[in-house]
Amino acid sequence: MRENQGNGLYGLDSELAKVSKWLKANKLTLNIKKSNYVIFRPRQKTMPFVPPVKIFNPMSNTLTSLEIKDFVKYLGIMIDPDLSWKNHIDFICHKISKSIGIIAKLRHYIPRHLLLSIYHTLITSYLT
Numbered sequence: 001m002r003e004n005q006g007n008g009l010y011g012l013d014s015e016l017a018k019v020s021k022w023l024k025a026n027k028l029t030l031n032i033k034k035s036n037y038v039i040f041r042p043r044q045k046t047m048p049f050v051p052p053v054k055i056f057n058p059m060s061n062t063l064t065s066l067e068i069k070d071f072v073k074y075l076g077i078m079i080d081p082d083l084s085w086k087n088h089i090d091f092i093c094h095k096i097s098k099s100i101g102i103i104a105k106l107r108h109y110i111p112r113h114l115l116l117s118i119y120h121t122l123i124t125s126y127l128t
Contacts (some may be wrong), residue, residue: 032057036067043082062094092126101125 037053050068057064071080071087076126078088099122107115 007117012051012053015016018052020056031064032064036059036069036072038069038072038079038081040083044085045053094124096123 019030032055035055036104039047039050041047053066054063056062065107071078073079078091080087099119102122103115103118106118
């Protein structure tokens with residue numbers, strides 16, 4: 001990380017200005033309601049304070065604070081500040097356990113080849 005050189009916390013203000021400029025150049029807007037952030041850091045280091053992140057909201061023509069999250073879902077993967085897999089594994093286990101319950105109840109009523117097809121449909125996609 002860079003030291004604070006008078007241009008916001010670790011250059012955050014200048015980086016957000018670049019994002020804003022790119023969005024304007026490409027005629028895009030950021031959905032502020034769906035936007036949030038995570039601060040990545042080693043597990044052993046604690047943050048003395050959480051820096052507020054504000055971004056311009058063109059709808060209200062004001063600066064709006066973004067919400068900090070304990071983890072974010074990005075392209076189907078749960079990412080936390082420590083870059084551990086705990087949240088993602090818990091998420092996948094929860095999804096798979098529901099599907100296994102469905103298959104367990106269906107096993108008395110449908111043939112094995114259909115159960116296998118349901119398994120591939122509901123579970124394999126999460127494992128791969």
